[in-house]
Amino acid sequence: YSKAVKIYELEESKENWLHLDSMMGLAMAYRKTNQTEKAEELLQNAIAMEPQYYWAKSVLAKMKKS
Numbered sequence: 001y002s003k004a005v006k007i008y009e010l011e012e013s014k015e016n017w018l019h020l021d022s023m024m025g026l027a028m029a030y031r032k033t034n035q036t037e038k039a040e041e042l043l044q045n046a047i048a049m050e051p052q053y054y055w056a057k058s059v060l061a062k063m064k065k066s
Helices: 002-010 017-032 036-049 054-065
Strands: none
Touching: 002 017, 017 036, 017 054, 036 054
16 A cells, blocks of 8 residues: 555646545554554545545544544
8 A cells, every 4th residue: 555655646646536545545554553643644644635535534533532
């Protein structure tokens, strides 16, 4: 996921659903390995790219509750 995110960041169009999905996959991997700061940063970046991205908002809200 990390490599995919980096590749998408090099592309001109940053509003790409595959990019967002890769960010979410990486965020979930970080979350599973207790790297919560990295996960939160990716989730916030995904929301900044797509403010209506429910999945990212939902995961971020769950993380902040726990």
